Amino acid sequence: MSxxxxPVLGVVITHGGAARGLVDAVARIxxxxxxxxxxxxxxxLAPEALRERVDRAVGGRRAVLFTDLASGSCAVAGHLCCRGQGTRALVSGVNLPMLLDFVFHRDLELEPLVExxxxxxRESVRAVLPGDG
Structure with missing residues (x-):
């Protein structure tokens, strides 16, 4: 026995159907x-009910909670879920490249994984302005 x-669990918490779309895209890619x-x-769901749903999903596992925004009901629920927990981390501003990297590096310790x-x-955010070609 090992x-x-x-591996760390990822929980994507968003407004509307964004979480489902992101998780589906990660699975397909x-x-x-x-x-x-x-x-x-x-x-x-109010933030407290959302927190309860996340707590049930995570259980006692190590987890990274990904939220769409750094504020609002999803972020509040995420903060509540992480309070007093040494096995959970919160990352806001979730995007597809971040989640793709997550699924291939879930075996890392929580702190280096989150970093x-x-x-x-951050690296995945790019802009192409008029005249950039």
């Missing part, structure tokens, strides 16, 4: 097992 920790990411929408994900997310 002493290796279970990566071919990675869909158990790596869970999509949760805030539709019809990596934030960097990958």
């Amino acid at each position: 002493d290796a920790p279970q 990566s071919g990675v097992d869909t158990d790596a990411l869970i999509a949760i929408s805030n539709d019809g 990596r994900l934030v960097e990958k997310g």
Whole structure:
């Protein structure tokens, strides 16, 4: 029996159907097992009810909670879920490159994983302005 920790779980918490779309896109692009990411929408849920849903989904596992915005009901629920937890981290401003990187590096320790994900997310944002060719 291995002493290796279970891979980190990803929970994508967004407004509307964005979480489902992101998780579906990651599965289609990566071919990675869909158990790596869970999509949760805030539709019809107050932050406390959303927190309860996330807590049930995560259980006692290590997890990165990804939210669409750094504020609002999804972020509030994410903060509540991470409070007092040494096994959960919150990353806001989720994007597809960040999630793709996540599914291939879930075996990392939480802190270096989160640092990596934030960097990958930032690196993926690009602009092409008029006249740039």
